[in-house]
Amino acid sequence: MIPPEYWRIKKDMIDVCKICEFRYICPDCRVFITDDTDILSKPKKCNYDPITAVWN
Numbered sequence: 001m002i003p004p005e006y007w008r009i010k011k012d013m014i015d016v017c018k019i020c021e022f023r024y025i026c027p028d029c030r031v032f033i034t035d036d037t038d039i040l041s042k043p044k045k046c047n048y049d050p051i052t053a054v055w056n
């Protein structure tokens, strides 16, 4: 079961994603994240930088 603290997370709240132009079409499961101590950290498997608009 998904813990309640995850129920209301939106892309607008996630680090980096909140400024990304793809945030409203991009899926997110919160399983693989860059910082395991921060549930709002960027998805670990994303290789896009919305600041430079470059896929790495």
Ligand code: SF4
Residues within 6 Å of the ligand: 011, 016, 017, 020, 021, 022, 023, 024, 026, 027, 043, 046, 047, 048, 050
């Ligand atoms: S492309 Fe990457 S940075 Fe943009 S919303 Fe999706 S996961 Fe976040």
